[in-house]
Amino acid sequence: MKKPLRSLISLEIISLGAVGALAVALSQAAVVASGWPQVDHPAAPPLTAAATGWLSQADSSAREISAYASSDYDYWDARVLAELWGQTASEAKLRIGRKILFGPRDVGLLEGMLLEARSNAVSAINPSGPLELFGESSYTYDDIEVLTRYWNYGDTEQALIWESKLRVERKLAISDDEKLDRTLAQAQQLYGSRAEES
Incomplete structure (x- = not known):
């Protein structure tokens, strides 16, 4: 048995x-x-009230992050909005998703906030200080050197390299990273990369 x-x-x-x-x-x-x-x-x-609340919050967060992930907003948008809102980038992603889920009116408000956040981020760039967004990005010194050549007809003097870093910082602040990636690809085709020279 x-x-x-x-x-x-x-x-x-x-x-x-x-x-x-x-x-x-x-x-x-x-x-x-x-x-x-x-x-x-x-x-x-x-289920206790706390467990029900936690489940509801977890489900809500999953919907918010899904709405953010399937939108046209990217990390750099979340990053500058996080500064405006006094949040982390992860919290800003959830908030962006929430506004998307709330509908067109809230998306319109979000667009206005994003313009303000981008403007603030560009204004906050210190031309002689640390470049926070560049530091968080995956761009390397070799990338900057190739972009400097591309933007300055082959010249790579040190002052121009710093100007290129500032330019990248501004492009990240306005979430223009896709265009920056295309420009970098063109620059690498034209001038190669340091990795290829080694």
Whole structure:
């Protein structure tokens, strides 16, 4: 005689909502299909208000990040909006997604805030100080050197290299990175890259 299979699939799923209910149903179906005797388990306790709130918040965050990810907004938009809003870039991505989900009126407001954030970011660039956005980007010194040649007809004196870094910083502040990437690709075709010279 087969022993009751208490641990075949001992899913103690609490606070997973529909996913938990589906998992329990599937595990029960697996027990029935296996021919093992069924064992009654006590029902899971009802969700607490805190658990329900957490699930609701997690679901909301997932929808917000999905809306952000499928939009035309990018990291640099989130980065400058984060500065404006006093948040992290991750929090700004969620807020952008939330505004998208709220509809066209909020997207219009978002566009206005983005213009302000970009303007603030460009104004905050210190021509002689550290370049925060450039520092966060994946652009290398070799990229800057190739862009400097491209923008200055082959010249790469040190002052021009710094000007190129400032130009990249401004382009990132206004989320013009796609155009910058195309320009870099053209510059690399024309002048090659340092990596190719080695």
